[in-house]
Amino acid sequence: MTKRILFSLLAVVALGSEIAGAQKSPPSAPDLKPAASPSLPSPLTEPILERIKNIEEKMVTVAEDFPDDLYATYRPKGNEDVRTAAEILLHVAGVNRRMGFNLSTKRQKDALFAAGRVPNSMTIAYVSKQDTVAKVKESFAAVRKAIQDNPDPENLEGWLYVIAHSSEHFGNLLTYYRENGLVPPTSRH
Amino acid sequence: MSNRSVLRGLLVIVVAMGSTFARTQKSPRETSEQHASMISASDLTKPVLKEIQDIEERTVAIAEDFPDELYNTYRPKGDPDVRTAAEILLHIAEQNESAASLIRTKPQQDALIASGRKWAAKDILTYVSKPDTVTKIKASFVAVRRAIEENPDPKKLEWWIYVIAHSNDHFGNLVTYYRENGLVPPSSRQ
Numbered sequence: 380m381t382k383r384i385l386f387s388l389l390a391v392v393a394l395g396s397e398i399a400g401a402q403k404s405p406p407s408a409p410d411l412k413p414a415a416s417p418s419l420p421s422p423l424t425e426p427i428l429e430r431i432k433n434i435e436e437k438m439v440t441v442a443e444d445f446p447d448d449l450y451a452t453y454r455p456k457g458n459e460d461v462r463t464a465a466e467i468l469l470h471v472a473g474v475n476r477r478m479g480f481n482l483s484t485k486r487q488k489d490a491l492f493a494a495g496r497v498p499n500s501m502t503i504a505y506v507s508k509q510d511t512v513a514k515v516k517e518s519f520a521a522v523r524k525a526i527q528d529n530p531d532p533e534n535l536e537g538w539l540y541v542i543a544h545s546s547e548h549f550g551n552l553l554t555y556y557r558e559n560g561l562v563p564p565t566s567r568h
Numbered sequence: 569m570s571n572r573s574v575l576r577g578l579l580v581i582v583v584a585m586g587s588t589f590a591r592t593q594k595s596p597r598e599t600s601e602q603h604a605s606m607i608s609a610s611d612l613t614k615p616v617l618k619e620i621q622d623i624e625e626r627t628v629a630i631a632e633d634f635p636d637e638l639y640n641t642y643r644p645k646g647d648p649d650v651r652t653a654a655e656i657l658l659h660i661a662e663q664n665e666s667a668a669s670l671i672r673t674k675p676q677q678d679a680l681i682a683s684g685r686k687w688a689a690k691d692i693l694t695y696v697s698k699p700d701t702v703t704k705i706k707a708s709f710v711a712v713r714r715a716i717e718e719n720p721d722p723k724k725l726e727w728w729i730y731v732i733a734h735s736n737d738h739f740g741n742l743v744t745y746y747r748e749n750g751l752v753p754p755s756s757r758q
Contacts, residue, residue, distance in 0.1 A: 423612075426726040430733055455747035536615035539732060543619055546733040550740020557644035558748050 424530045427538045428523060434545045435519035440564045441552050442468050442512045449559060451505050464555050465505045471548050472511075472518035473501035475541060479521030482537045484529040609720035616728045617713055623735045624709035629754040630742050631657050631702045638749060640695050653745055654695050656738050657705050662692040664708035667731050671715040671724045 441464075451465040462470060476498045480491060491497050503514055522541050526534070556563040630653070640654035651659060665687050669677055680686070692704055712731050716724070746753040 423722060423725065426729055429726075430729045434733065455744060456750045458747065458750075461747050532612065535612065536618070539615055539619045539729070542729060543623065543732050543736045546736035547740040547743075550737040550742075551744050552740075553737075554644060554741045554744035554748070557647065557650050558744070560645045560647070 421530050423532055423535075424526055424538075427535075427542070428526060430542050431519065431523060431526070431538075431545075434542065434549060435516075435523075437565055438468070438471065438519070438545060438549055438552075439512065439515055441549070442508075442515045444564050445552070445555070446559075446561070447508060449555070450508055450511075453555065453559065455555075455558065462551075464552055465508070465511050467548050467551055468511050468515050469503040469505060470501075471545055472514040473498075473503045474544055475518035475522050476503075477501050478537055478541050479518065479525045482522065482525035482529060482534050487525075487528065609722075612722055612725075613716055613720045613728075616725075616732070617716060619732050620709065620713060620716075620728075620735075623732060623739060624706075624713075626755050627657070627660060627709070627735060627739055627742075628702065628705055630739070630746075631698075631705045633754050634742070634745070635749075635751070636698060638745075639698055639701075642745065642749065644745075644748065651741075653742055654698070654701050655693075656741055657701050658693050658695060660735050660738050661701075661704040661708035662689050663734055664712050664731060665689075665692060667727045667734075668708070668711040668715040671712065671719060671727050673719050673721075676715075676718060 445464045449464065451463050454461045454463055480488065480498050483491070488497075505511065526538060553563045553565070634653045638653065640652045643650045643652055666689070672680065692708075695701065716728055743753045743755065
């Protein structure tokens, strides 16, 4: 319970600074160095990590494969309210990055706070295709590291959210291929 | 409550916490395994069922709302290799029923078959009508939730997760079908 309260407080503080516009530049990427003593998957986290790895691989493949000429320009019906493929990918990366923080241990959160590396904003600006691929990879790595380092079953809701959210947006991206008469990588033989 | 009782209570808590901290440091894996074995089945299934209920509601909303004239005719670029909205929904229903079969224990599954509530993939996947599709989708999510409730064995976590990932994946397809037809999906309406 204490953990949940602390998490909520951290989230409120972080969101507060985001709303106030205090954070002008995008936060640094989370520390992706392997843990000093890497933890082994538990019976509970193993299927979670496997599923996240699965969606991660598919998402990264799309991030690398989606055509350059459509990457940050194509929107269904040209609707400005609908995300481009790049925006979807960066949205997934932003949410994952945030979840990677939320699902970390208190000690890791404190360290990130102290280092000024809390991912305050879930919005990541588009720079390039290569940068998008890197951001997607980093974000999934951050989530996996958080789960491995903090395999507390109380975080199950958060782990499931990452799976559900990433899967939904992967479904969007596959249809973007189809709407352009293309076969998505996962359906190629 | 007297001050003495409060102090005694605090002392008990402090001693108990001290003994907890004094234990040998466990690896995250050991801690997780012990924690997993200690937490109740309902603690584990509650967030899973919540997530399934969430995607169930969003999927049923689309099954009921997707325009009749596009329901089983619209395919991106008219490609016959790509599913219509109805076919996606029936595919989700069929996969949910399959997953429910795998989540149940063998005696539970046998009892279900003996009671005559056996389903065939072909029957589920055959498009009949929009109301029939809605019924099949609803029944499939109910089957999954009931299977988890009746057999909350964490060893089945892989299949619980599969339902969440698979349904969300295809929900993402359906949302884009709306957008490609210049429509706003139910989940994005104010």
